[in-house]
Amino acid sequence: QQQVKQSPQSLIVQKGGISIINCAYENTAFDYFPWYQQFPGKGPALLIAIRPDVSEKKEGRFTISFNKSAKQFSLHIMDSQPGDSATYFCAASSVSGANNLFFGTGTRLTVIP
Amino acid sequence: DADVTQTPRNRITKTGKRIMLECSQTKGHDRMYWYRQDPGLGLRLIYYSFDVKDINKGEISDGYSVSRQAQAKFSLSLESAIPNQTALYFCATSPQAALKEQFFGPGTRLTVL
Numbered sequence: 001q002q003q004v005k006q007s008p009q010s011l012i013v014q015k016g017g018i019s020i021i022n023c024a025y026e027n028t029a030f031d032y033f034p035w036y037q038q039f040p041g042k043g044p045a046l047l048i049a050i051r052p053d054v055s056e057k058k059e060g061r062f063t064i065s066f067n068k069s070a071k072q073f074s075l076h077i078m079d080s081q082p083g084d085s086a087t088y089f090c091a092a093s094s095v096s097g098a099n100n101l102f103f104g105t106g107t108r109l110t111v112i113p
Numbered sequence: 114d115a116d117v118t119q120t121p122r123n124r125i126t127k128t129g130k131r132i133m134l135e136c137s138q139t140k141g142h143d144r145m146y147w148y149r150q151d152p153g154l155g156l157r158l159i160y161y162s163f164d165v166k167d168i169n170k171g172e173i174s175d176g177y178s179v180s181r182q183a184q185a186k187f188s189l190s191l192e193s194a195i196p197n198q199t200a201l202y203f204c205a206t207s208p209q210a211a212l213k214e215q216f217f218g219p220g221t222r223l224t225v226l
Contacts, residue, residue, distance in 0.1 A: 002155075009153070032212040043117070043203050043217030044156070051212075089155060098163075099212060100146075100171065103155040 003027060004092050006104025013111050019077040021107045023090035026071065030092040034101070035064065035075050038087045047088070048075070080111045116140045117218035119204050125224045126194050134189045134221050136204030142216070143209040145187040147171075147179060150201040150220075159202075162187055163209070194225040 006023045013019045023033075034049035050057045050064040050073065057064045063076040077084055090104040117138045126132050136145065147159040148171075158171030160179040168181055176198060178190045191198055201222050205215040 006155070034214070041219070043205070043219050045217065046214045049214075093212065095212060098161075098169070099207075100158055100161060101156075101215060103157070105153055105155040 002105065003102040004090055004104040006090050006107060008107060009105070010108045011110070013080045013109065015080065015082060015111055015113050017080050017111075019075075019080045019084070019109055019111070021075045021088055021090070021109070022072065023074065023092075023104050024070075024072045025092050025102075027092070027094070027102075028071070029094040029096055030102075031095060032093045032099075033064070033066065033073050034091050034093075035062075036089045036091060036103075038089065038106075040086075044089055077109075080109075082111045082113050085109055085111050117204060117206055117216055119202075119218040119221050121221060122219065123222045125226065127226050128195055130194050130225075132191045132194055132223070134202055134204075134223070136187045136189070136218055138185050138204075138206045138216075138218075140206055140216060141184075142206040143184065144207045145181065146205040146207075146215065147177075147187070147189045148203045148205065149173065149198075150203060156203065159189065191223075191225075194223075196225045199223060199225045 035047045036044035037047040038044040061078045066073045088107045091101040093101045146161045148156040162168045162181045204218040207215045
């Protein structure tokens, strides 16, 4: 059973556009929500993360929006660039659950020049 | 030099063969993890280790075993490989403190014929 559900599976955006990837979870014990970015032939790397005590976190062009009551969080990439083309994974973990990460199924983003 | 290294990077083997994937890290982290990545399924945790004497099963440990030879080394074994173990395998490390970033190796692409 997938603990974190991610959509869409793939996304094509024009350069300069906004990319939005959504994730949802059921386990209310989750208290850490990172996003990982993976380029072809590489391992995933942490992009940005949020704790549930805030509703939004922004780092440069990347923003996480978090809705605790809906148990949903999303990644927004503003002014998308071809270099942002990669696979993005949302994840969730909890201190009580040994901090292990449960990953979403991934979104392959393609930014067209 | 890479902080988390995996060997081999690619491996083709036959059904029934025993195979070992190795992971080494120079980050000085106590925690190490093995994941497998399959298209459409994201990353799933196979085993994790919080220190040399602590090894735990993840979501999908059946058919796999691990050995933590030292703080810096964590190996994954397939005792009798089967075709549905064909996947991309990642090792990751993290500090002992809660809710910290996981650092991934470059991955091993394993094909079982």
